[in-house]
Amino acid sequence: MTSAFDYEPQPRRASVAVDVGGVIVGGSAPVVVQSMTNTDTADVDATVAQVAALHRAGSELVRITVDRDESAAAVPKIRERLERLGLDVPLIGDFHYIGHKLLADHPACAEALAKYRINPGNVGFKAKKDKQFVEIIERAIQFDKPVRIGVNWGSLDQELLTRLMDDNQAKGFPLTAQQVMRETIVQSALISAELAEEAGLPRNRIILSAKVSNVQDLIACYSMLSSRSNHALHLGLTEAGMGSKGIVSSAASLGILMQQGIGDTIRISLTPEPGGDRTREVQVAQELLQVMGFRQFIPVVAACPGCGRTTSTVFQELAQKIEGDIRRNMPVWREKYPGVEGLKVAVMGCIVNGPGESKHADIGISLPGTGELPAAPVYIDGKKAMTIRGTNIAGDFETLVGEYIEKRFGQGQAAAE
Numbered sequence: 341m342t343s344a345f346d347y348e349p350q351p352r353r354a355s356v357a358v359d360v361g362g363v364i365v366g367g368s369a370p371v372v373v374q375s376m377t378n379t380d381t382a383d384v385d386a387t388v389a390q391v392a393a394l395h396r397a398g399s400e401l402v403r404i405t406v407d408r409d410e411s412a413a414a415v416p417k418i419r420e421r422l423e424r425l426g427l428d429v430p431l432i433g434d435f436h437y438i439g440h441k442l443l444a445d446h447p448a449c450a451e452a453l454a455k456y457r458i459n460p461g462n463v464g465f466k467a468k469k470d471k472q473f474v475e476i477i478e479r480a481i482q483f484d485k486p487v488r489i490g491v492n493w494g495s496l497d498q499e500l501l502t503r504l505m506d507d508n509q510a511k512g513f514p515l516t517a518q519q520v521m522r523e524t525i526v527q528s529a530l531i532s533a534e535l536a537e538e539a540g541l542p543r544n545r546i547i548l549s550a551k552v553s554n555v556q557d558l559i560a561c562y563s564m565l566s567s568r569s570n571h572a573l574h575l576g577l578t579e580a581g582m583g584s585k586g587i588v589s590s591a592a593s594l595g596i597l598m599q600q601g602i603g604d605t606i607r608i609s610l611t612p613e614p615g616g617d618r619t620r621e622v623q624v625a626q627e628l629l630q631v632m633g634f635r636q637f638i639p640v641v642a643a644c645p646g647c648g649r650t651t652s653t654v655f656q657e658l659a660q661k662i663e664g665d666i667r668r669n670m671p672v673w674r675e676k677y678p679g680v681e682g683l684k685v686a687v688m689g690c691i692v693n694g695p696g697e698s699k700h701a702d703i704g705i706s707l708p709g710t711g712e713l714p715a716a717p718v719y720i721d722g723k724k725a726m727t728i729r730g731t732n733i734a735g736d737f738e739t740l741v742g743e744y745i746e747k748r749f750g751q752g753q754a755a756a757e
Contacts, residue, residue: 349632350601355572356543358486361430361454363400365547365605366572370635371598372605373625374401374574376434378618381411381418388421390618395429396671397619398626398637401605403432403457406439412446419452430454432488436462436495440475450483455547457488460532461495469497470535477539486545489532492578493521493552497528522557525550526564533571546571547605551578555593566602575603582611591628598632623667639666639683642697642704649709650689658707658734659687662741677749685741686719695719703744705737720744 357367365372375394379386381404391402406412415433422429433453435442440463443450450456456476464472480487501524508515515523529548536546548571550561558577566573575594580586590608597603608621608628626637643659644650662685666673673680686701688694690709698704698719705728707716716728718740728736 349599349634353566353570353573353601355570355604356546358544358547358572360401360432360486360547362428363430363454365401365574369604371603371629372400373398373622373629374403374432374605374607375399375618375622375625376403376607376609377405378612379404381405381407382414384414384417384421387414387418388425391418391422391429391431392425392427393619394622395427397622398670399429399619399622401430401432401454403434403607406433406435406442406449406453408438409442409445412442412449415446415449416452432457435459435476439463440472440479443476443479447483450479450485453485455486455488456480457490458532459490459492459495460528461492461497469499473532473535474539477536477541480545481540486547487536487541488547488549488574489529489536490549490551490574491525491528491532493525493557494578496521496524500524500528500531518557522560522564525552525561526568529565530569533569543571547574548572549574549576551576553577553579553581555589558593559596562597562602563600572604573602574605574607576607576609578609579611580609582613586610587624590624594628595632598629598634636681638670638681639685641666642684642686642688642701644689644693644697646689649692650707654734655687655689655707658705658737661734662687662738665738673745673749677745680745680749683745683749687737695724699723702748703741705733707733 355366357369358365363372377387377390379390381387387404394402406415419431431453432455434457436459439458458476460473463469504520504524508520529550533546533548537543548565550565552558552561562573562575575597577590577593580590594606606625608624610621612618612620629635630637641659641663643655646656684701686698686704688697688706691706691712694706695717698706699722702721704719705716708714714729716733717724718726718728
């Protein structure tokens, strides 16, 4: 018989913890949010500005592209500028093709980065592949840095893929081409991790990822990888896409994996609209972890979807305003109001679910719906505290929310204690 406990998230998969510039990934640490810049790393001003924006939005790790000498030379300057701004955010260097050379030629870059990301599918080819991979590992050992061995199906090791395809053919095709591709991704990560450990890099300096852009393939690859390794795992679709498609694809795949206890750090790889805000991917990652109950980043604003009883847009505008204020103020509130991320606010549009939902929130309001009296009961800590009337209901409630935050999480709380 199925019990209620069967529907709870499975315990986190046991993984080896990795210290990335002071941020712990894996082990018993919470799932970590990371993001990536899309600036030219050689442009120090633009990259510092975007790293700062991502970090202030809540990204605990930020990856930057290191693709040529100019970008490698800029990394120490970026690190220094961030430190002057008081931003202690670990930077991850994303290396492809010539990472071994860039790390050797730019030791200051190798030192400034908190982690190196290596793609075993393009670290080198033929006889140079293992040699150049090990050269990067040796730099990681020299500078005491962790690495992420990031397999990507868009740049998969073709020699390994061909060998596994040939093996499958020789056995009479027991696996489909898709299944062989999945196995190749997983083996590429495991073989590379084994090579790194043989070169002297300990397991507590290795994170693995197996990224694809198809939801079912991603779930399959990480499920396979998690059952065959205790390395810390980084989750993410490699090209989630733009807008709602990217958000839905990421939430569907990563949500299933994390419900199964798989995943130690995540990135939501959204394609931003032209000129769009890069921090959107951080917001989505935080919201995914928060709605699943794994972490708390920001106060929750519950608002009804609206129906024929709520022809007024007041509740929509108020919910949007409060949520916007919260996001804008959170960088300061995190320091000023410890614990405020656990706050729950309800903004409801009519009498049907309004009072009940408001009682379940820390502070909530039930605005009048169509045909209802122009009065809005306010509930604080589960009890009706007052009724707001008049033409400035929304403004009055905003003031009450601010006062509640100050009293509960700020100096008012300290004085009461």
